[in-house]
Amino acid sequence: MYKKVYHTIIRSEKMGSRMSVRIEPWSDTDLALLYRLNAPEMLEHLGGPESDEQILARHKRYLEIGMKGTGRMFSIVLLPELEAVGNIGYWERVWQEETIYEIGWGVLPPYQGRGIAAAATAATLASASAEQKHRYIHAFPSVDNPASNAICRKLNFSLISECAFEYPPGNAIRCNDWRIDLNEKF
Numbered sequence: 312m313y314k315k316v317y318h319t320i321i322r323s324e325k326m327g328s329r330m331s332v333r334i335e336p337w338s339d340t341d342l343a344l345l346y347r348l349n350a351p352e353m354l355e356h357l358g359g360p361e362s363d364e365q366i367l368a369r370h371k372r373y374l375e376i377g378m379k380g381t382g383r384m385f386s387i388v389l390l391p392e393l394e395a396v397g398n399i400g401y402w403e404r405v406w407q408e409e410t411i412y413e414i415g416w417g418v419l420p421p422y423q424g425r426g427i428a429a430a431a432t433a434a435t436l437a438s439a440s441a442e443q444k445h446r447y448i449h450a451f452p453s454v455d456n457p458a459s460n461a462i463c464r465k466l467n468f469s470l471i472s473e474c475a476f477e478y479p480p481g482n483a484i485r486c487n488d489w490r491i492d493l494n495e496k497f
């Protein structure tokens with residue numbers, strides 16, 4: 312049975328403000344958030360904005376993934392206003408002949424630079440660790456994505472190597488393979 316660690320609250324004191332960040336399981340009402348996240352400046356490293364059809368299919372995948380047991384998607388919520396400001400989650404991927412979790416994140420532009428993604432990542436790692444399903448979680452940020460690489464460094468992921476990806480299909484990119492051991496304490 313999945314433990315409800317996703318209610319972990321983390322304080323972020325960046326930029327002089329005290330904030331609490333919570334991750335919430337992805338829900339029906341998060342479709343509007345997904346549209347807001349589908350902005351060109353958000354998807355520079357992720358292949359650009361998606362069509363309405365692609366967004367609806369993504370929303371459905373996010374809703375179903377927890378039930379399938381192959382990962383979890385969350386919205387990132389600021390307290391006390393309960394304002395949805397981003398998304399984060401993890402899903403299974405076969406990587407170098409091993410099934411691992413991959414983690415990904417996004418925070419809406421007006422809320423970036425306040426430590427929100429780092430705080431939400433810490434909570435999400437705690438969730439993945441509590442499942443005790445896969446030992447490793449990887450992040451594959453583009454080598455040109457300083458903020459995502461900084462998050463991995465800050466949260467003590469190990470940099471394994473640089474690698475080549477094709478994302479979206481037909482578009483070659485260079486990514487860093489960052490890995491963290493979920494058996495460690497979170």
Ligand SMILES: CC(C)(COP(=O)(O)OP(=O)(O)OC[C@H]1O[C@@H](n2cnc3c(N)ncnc32)[C@H](O)[C@@H]1OP(=O)(O)O)[C@@H](O)C(=O)NCCC(=O)NCCS
Nearest residue numbers: 353416417418423424425426427428429452457458459461
């Ligand atoms: C990546 C992203 C989620 C970061 O969100 P955020 O809430 O601004 O991140 P944080 O405030 O937690 O910052 C994390 C670290 O990145 C650093 N950082 C942020 N922007 C940076 C930049 N342009 N250059 C270098 N470091 C940067 C911060 O200084 C911080 O490190 P620190 O706490 O050691 O100072 C956000 O920029 C985003 O949504 N980008 C578009 C989507 C995307 O690229 N997703 C990732 C795909 S792998």
